[in-house]
Amino acid sequence: MPPVDRSQPPMPLGHSISDIVLIVDDIPENLSLLHDALDEAGHTVLVATNGESALQRARQSLPDVILLDALMPGMDGFEVARRLKADFATQHIPIVFMTGLTETEHVVAAFAAGGADYVTKPIRPPEVLARIAAHMQNARQMKQARSALDAFGQxxxxxxxxxxxxxxxxxxxxxxxxxxxxxxxxxxxxxxxxxxxxx
Known part of the structure; x- marks a missing residue:
């Protein structure tokens, strides 16, 4: 039996070394807060500060989940989500909207644009971590289903x-x-x- 490497702490159950989270927000304080919380939880964290760079990063890195600010100057989060969902390369990625707007019309707009979930500002990192964990699990199962079909030539x-x-x-x-x-x-x-x- 090979020796056990105890130099690294064990991975939490259900956590994959490849979990990548893309955070899209134009406010540096929000980025910093989320980056630190996600990094500490063991995720690989990518950052974008506007809609165009968010689309580019998403296509390049294919993250496991995207945390997307709803209201940004220029291209807002709703438009970013619509474009991500219209692209076969990125349409499977769960999008969790971050918004200070809890009016029904904004929540409806988030889901209509392709959002899987939303969290309200001010951001509470434990809530964000719990929500993205659930969406990552679902996304992982869908990815496994696609891979299994392909593996059998289906x-x-x-x-x-x-x-x-x-x-x-x-x-x-x-x-x-x-x-x-x-x-x-x-x-x-x-x-x-x-x-x-x-x-």
Whole structure:
């Protein structure tokens, strides 16, 4: 039996070394507070201070969860979320909105834009940690499901019957669609729709 390395503390149950959190906020104090709390909890923390850099960071690093400020100058959090959810590369990432606005219309806007959850300001790090842990667990299970389907050669897509929109796909399915159809990002190719209709 190999010797046990006791130089590093054991990882908490359910925690993966690859857990990456992207924090998007234009207020340095909020970034600092969240960065320290998440870093101390063992997460890899990335930071963006505006909408454009948030989109770029999300596409490059594919974080496990995004903490997104709702109201920022320039592109607000609602628009950032809509763009992330419209992109196949980032649409699976859970978004937790951070907002000082608790009026129903803002909460509804957060969910309509693709948010999975929200926390209110002033930020309470223990609450944020608990919420992102739950969303990371769900995201991890979805990722495992996609990987399992692909591992058994089951390239899988979900197509909305009303308009042919591709609403979900495994990585292998996406690769095959690009290789055989060079299709637009969001709509199933006509040949696939005909095959589905005849199946």
């Amino acid at each position: 390239a899988t897509v979900a197509v909305r019957a009303a308009d042919g929109k591709l609403v979900w796909q495994t990585p292998l399915a996406r690769k095959l669609l690009k290789a055989y159809f060079a299709n637009p990002e969001e709509v199933a190719p006509e040949e696939l729709l005909q095959w589905i209709a005849g199946a």
